[in-house]
Amino acid sequence: LKVNWLRSEGDARLDLDRRQRLGMVEAIWGEHKSPEQIAAILRNLHQASEIGLVTRVSGGKAEAVAALLGDAAQQLELTHHPQARCLTAGLTAPLAQGPEEQVVVLGGGSSDLGVASEACLALSCHGISCGLLLDVGVAGLQRLLSQLERLRRAEVLIACAGMEGALPTVLAGLVPQPVIAVPVSVGYGVSAGGQAALNGMLASCAPGLTVVNIDNGYGAAMAALRILNLRIRRGDAAAD
């Protein structure tokens, strides 16, 4: 049996000017990539002095990447984040949860931890301080209502929820800030896969709620970043 590998024209075509064009680092979607591909991409990003953020990487795949990188793994500050299922390189700052939370990421239940963590980590890669607030689902409403003061101090709220996905609707009826809803693919029966939560969020009767794809914690973080960057860009001008 011969084995015939197709040689493509070189490495992946990285979108390295994304930071300049959009103000974002390029994140790598790790789910369908081999450890070899991920290791090569991280080396390229390191050479370009870019932070590396790879999403949807299991612990086992992370170790395989580390083994491939060998000594360079330490130099790249290769780190795996088990809950967020992400791999980072060159991210030296701690997950920012400072006294001032620019973004608060909420989750209806503890099953939303993975998606919420991905959002927090992606914000941290861009220097945004971020708080995490879980188990505030609407079936026990007082848990959410008791946190309103804290929520009103943030600039953007990201609300993750599976099942019927009602948390963002209730939240957006209580506070005036931008609220970004993330449906989460936990559930069973009609809520399996997150479609019921997604439709509930899109159909929301709370005005001005926006939605991203199911489980897309990274996308919600980038939407928050677009908003915060705007404030900085314009706010700075206003402050002159």
Next chain:
Amino acid sequence: LKVNWLRSEGDARLDLDRRQRLGMVEAIWGEHKSPEQIAAILRNLHQASEIGLVTRVSGGKAEAVAALLGDAAQQLELTHHPQARCLTAGLTAPLAQGPEEQVVVLGGGSSDLGVASEACLALSCHGISCGLLLDVGVAGLQRLLSQLERLRRAEVLIACAGMEGALPTVLAGLVPQPVIAVPVSVGYGVSAGGQAALNGMLASCAPGLTVVNIDNGYGAAMAALRILNLRIRRGDAAAD
């Protein structure tokens, strides 16, 4: 052109022992029936000394039935209920909204009035007192929270909602009674037809919520009736 009407074997096969078997009058689903068919059924029910309740009847069709019944219409106390889109015969009591509400029917918005009215009317046909509470959607939470005392006094709650359908979930997290959720087919985009509300209610994280078909106000009323009849049957025994 000859026209050849198929003669069926007689009138509709009414399920007249339903009241004895299930404790319910037989309601007639009027949507696909002609005024002739409805008039014939109402005459039969009158002869059997049964109340007549026909759902999904427009004003125009109601008038056509009345015309067909002629003088008998008054004798049958034929009445059209425009919001509930129902036609009744032999229902003399007012829509029961006494001091003690056995059932409260809630609606997230004023667009839920039709479905909520159908539920109230069906309960009234069985002598159940029923209150109606609209515009308590979860995007303005304080409107619901301010009514909790009243809601806690009822025996069964029926919660109608379209859009994302979150009202029953929030309600069932606040009160211990049976809560029956009715998705309503108002909305557009992903909520058109009521499917998003239905799935949200089925996927609810509030324990013990039950659901009926979209727009099925009559069915929710009958589910409440089964519960209330149970209490009477067993409560009477306990009181002996």
Next chain:
Amino acid sequence: LKVNWLRSEGDARLDLDRRQRLGMVEAIWGEHKSPEQIAAILRNLHQASEIGLVTRVSGGKAEAVAALLGDAAQQLELTHHPQARCLTAGLTAPLAQGPEEQVVVLGGGSSDLGVASEACLALSCHGISCGLLLDVGVAGLQRLLSQLERLRRAEVLIACAGMEGALPTVLAGLVPQPVIAVPVSVGYGVSAGGQAALNGMLASCAPGLTVVNIDNGYGAAMAALRILNLRIRRGDAAAD
């Protein structure tokens, strides 16, 4: 490879006043939780003198929880229920199947045993006596008809069915009590996942049937509990 665990702000935010607010113990959905999370929650519930009920726990995960709890496992009366796939702590009473069945849980086929068992167990956790009746699917109608006397003595009926899900419809046409339908995710082709059974139950021509999410035996039990609690609350008052 560094591994960076996100530390959340403490343990899961349990809804411990749920028993007072809704008359129900808080059940834990075990499917997406690790043995460590479940063990921690069970310890907390034990300290709060609450029964622990964790749904969707495989035998292997149950053993892992037991190993983590060590000697405390016996003190907590940790028990796994293989058919219901549930783990309980502090549940001393046997599964209640006394001479008087308050609730009967029916299943169309023996494949519905898992969902039906979850319902029975959840009722037992609240002291409700419960009978189980399987293999009464409508393709062999005499099996159901022969049990009508027994069914008429119960207060609430829970009917579980996969495939086309016609059992609850036929049942609700025969008896006057509350009937709660639970679609079951057994089947293949168009019935895979339980969606055909769910839609059949929602579309039912039997009046007053209510439905819960696919495989949600626990939810059906809590709906029955809401009804039974109502009878007690009101029945007691009537009996004074």
Next chain:
Amino acid sequence: LKVNWLRSEGDARLDLDRRQRLGMVEAIWGEHKSPEQIAAILRNLHQASEIGLVTRVSGGKAEAVAALLGDAAQQLELTHHPQARCLTAGLTAPLAQGPEEQVVVLGGGSSDLGVASEACLALSCHGISCGLLLDVGVAGLQRLLSQLERLRRAEVLIACAGMEGALPTVLAGLVPQPVIAVPVSVGYGVSAGGQAALNGMLASCAPGLTVVNIDNGYGAAMAALRILNLRIRRGDAAAD
């Protein structure tokens, strides 16, 4: 404004040897055809000495066809069947409901009359005797059980049902003959359009039930005809 009609190559390409090949007359699906097209086809069939059966024709369209045919309408014995929404030409026999019913067409409710009539009419066009039995839905089971003797005498049963579509399942568990299920597009919410009934019939736990497309009364009749023709062909041989 010029109007440019595309001239196709002649009349519709009728499948006139269908009777010889399949033992069936060619039925014309009238829904998307203009009165002009239908009139032309009926003339062609008449010249070929074939019966004409056009399905899905409203009363108005039938009159338009009659007007186009003029005096020939009487010669063609043009007849409209309002309930079945069909137009026939050359069908002289009455709708066959003789003492011996080869086929019985059942309907769960009176809303199934249209589809059931289409099936009966299509059978009559082939000389098959056919009975009609409506209002035997499974929510009032005794109505079906009381007809078992009659049903056991027929050779093929066609069971039409909307809503949850459980009638064919219950029926096929009671009798040994071929049962052909026809989902009907009456209903609302999840049963709108007949999809819930269709899936319920396909998912049926009764062995040997077969299904045709929603509202396809004609198709069910042709399936029964294939079976009856087989009996004749083989039975004749056996009787030699």
Next chain:
Amino acid sequence: LKVNWLRSEGDARLDLDRRQRLGMVEAIWGEHKSPEQIAAILRNLHQASEIGLVTRVSGGKAEAVAALLGDAAQQLELTHHPQARCLTAGLTAPLAQGPEEQVVVLGGGSSDLGVASEACLALSCHGISCGLLLDVGVAGLQRLLSQLERLRRAEVLIACAGMEGALPTVLAGLVPQPVIAVPVSVGYGVSAGGQAALNGMLASCAPGLTVVNIDNGYGAAMAALRILNLRIRRGDAAAD
């Protein structure tokens, strides 16, 4: 860790009078049953002198059943049919492929072998002779056309197809016998799971085609049996 098995009220409630009522042996759906359950059922069927047919049984599960039955396995003539994924007990006759094929089971491709085999085996359990004809998909039409003579001699045709499922449509346009279509869950993209084939068969423009659930080879066989039993019952009468 205590383990608490729920004891049900005895063995599965077999529908042993099905043979008398419907002329069919009761088949057991093995997919969700444990080897212990299957072994117990087979013992019961053997005591009742019934053939045992268990569908959807893998080779490994079959061996586990055999091990549980021990010496009785040979006495029961326990046999596994790998392609049909079925387990039989008491079936002594060979798979009937005699000179006269009462039923021919066709498959569009060799991937339809499993479903087609299940149909053949179920027919053999009832003494029906059955032929198998694979690889006659419509993309190479001559393969089907060359077999028309053989097909015309059979009494019932069962046509299995995945992908776009066009085989039954083309077949039913060519021959006058009953044609039962079985969608098969092979394919990918829009044809994954067999839904495209199912809808194509239901939507078929060939008159009188009937359809069963996806992969339901057993059900198609039972539908054929209903037809063949009818011929015998009536044919015998005719022959007197």
Next chain:
Amino acid sequence: LKVNWLRSEGDARLDLDRRQRLGMVEAIWGEHKSPEQIAAILRNLHQASEIGLVTRVSGGKAEAVAALLGDAAQQLELTHHPQARCLTAGLTAPLAQGPEEQVVVLGGGSSDLGVASEACLALSCHGISCGLLLDVGVAGLQRLLSQLERLRRAEVLIACAGMEGALPTVLAGLVPQPVIAVPVSVGYGVSAGGQAALNGMLASCAPGLTVVNIDNGYGAAMAALRILNLRIRRGDAAAD
């Protein structure tokens, strides 16, 4: 025929503190409301000195409302906006299209005009200047690329598209600001109803894109308003 109108407990329960709580006027969804209901609501809003914005109002219904209001119509400055299908009261400012566009609303084709107009009008009701840019669909890419300078000057972009809905994806890859995507329900076949556009936007490979319900121009405007209000609130603080 008696006609029995259910009297609800008063007028609609308006959420008049929404402006204070969320910084938004309450918009009225006009689709399912009668002219009488709309006229009553507009009177109430006028008394509360609030602007009235009613969406999904046809020209005919607008005239009916005006007739009901009589002389008050002029006092309320009642205005119908045919393209946006909205009715406003008390909105004196012109649709703001000043030299500085805070928001630009883009549409892929001229069929997106209705949804885009609704967004512009809703922004104008809150004093936000807004530009409109149609016919920049991605099948003729140069039309979009030629407008990049203008787009980069805005603070928030709202991109409306039907069909495959690719415009927001391409746009969000070109500019760093917040981009809110609105699927539009124009199209046919797989794009009928806007579901294909919705899914395309949610699945977008451009990071940080957020989405609202199909045709929800008003919702997109409110999401933009949340962002702009944030900038003002925080920008003001920063500028102190």
Next chain:
Amino acid sequence: LKVNWLRSEGDARLDLDRRQRLGMVEAIWGEHKSPEQIAAILRNLHQASEIGLVTRVSGGKAEAVAALLGDAAQQLELTHHPQARCLTAGLTAPLAQGPEEQVVVLGGGSSDLGVASEACLALSCHGISCGLLLDVGVAGLQRLLSQLERLRRAEVLIACAGMEGALPTVLAGLVPQPVIAVPVSVGYGVSAGGQAALNGMLASCAPGLTVVNIDNGYGAAMAALRILNLRIRRGDAAAD
């Protein structure tokens, strides 16, 4: 009631260099456009010396456009094509059905005439000769097989079909040319809207079949044009 028309920035942004870039005239999708918009576009195209092709225009709308254009209608050679539901301007050549058919458009039934006509007309606008062949559905296979010689002479085949949509699959198994499949939205039940035909075509087991959106006769014509233009471009080069 004031009426406030939003003035957009001018006329529709036509993609007038499409002919140069893609070799196609720009077709206008008329379904959601007003007669005023269509008339303005046709004037612009005339000034640019371009043919005008507007799809999905009813007879009534065509007359309204003609009335708006007044005398210019004749100058523009405004023509309505009722079957194709298209309006053309400047198209002087007859629908090309010369001795040599470059493209043959097939339809399974006469209900496919509308979509097939749209394809023919769009080809004629680009000078391509085109034949039309209806009523060659696969339920009467000999009708297709008898036309194979004619079909083999064409360069590209466009196959339109509703219902189960099997025509293109059978066709592509018989001939080696490019076959473009167009699902047609005729049918009912599972085939309503054309989704069953679409999925059947995509799932086809015939290699090299390509598919366009439901009812997209214009799109199929443009795909054929891309192929034919390629031949010309390359064929010319080869012929040099």
Next chain:
Amino acid sequence: LKVNWLRSEGDARLDLDRRQRLGMVEAIWGEHKSPEQIAAILRNLHQASEIGLVTRVSGGKAEAVAALLGDAAQQLELTHHPQARCLTAGLTAPLAQGPEEQVVVLGGGSSDLGVASEACLALSCHGISCGLLLDVGVAGLQRLLSQLERLRRAEVLIACAGMEGALPTVLAGLVPQPVIAVPVSVGYGVSAGGQAALNGMLASCAPGLTVVNIDNGYGAAMAALRILNLRIRRGDAAAD
């Protein structure tokens, strides 16, 4: 336990005259076939002097086939292509990527490599030269625009994309050649399984785009081959 293998009537019924009829080698869909079946088919093809192309074969299955063929494996030039997941026999030429690319296969991201490779390999089996261009997704538009010159030189373009699938739409708006779109089943949430990409491509506003089934790289290659064969057949004639 007896094991009873059904013996089918011989080997698979290969469609060996496909090359003559359609100009294509017969590809074998390997997903549901055993190594034994594949080995037998490859031997048959070798005897018929045909190239063997088996799609959807994992590395492990390829090795199993090689082991079964033994020494013949080398003689057959058995080769596995890991990225394309294909097994070939008798393919001696290298993957053709000559100076002149007749077809260019594009992929939006590196996750599209598998499907794109399958297309390239299938073309190579027919002697077509083929280039591969990945990572040209529309969220970084300049990557595609910079390759336009190269793309304009090819004769047919195959565009593979997952997620929202916008690449083919943008591409077909830029170049005049035939563009064949292949949706790819990478993605998550609404894009899982490739349905969002598929619908986006069918709904495309770019005229003349055609689509094949999800992941059907082989089908796209065969569609390109039909086009190229046409050019050769006709171009040769023109060149005479």
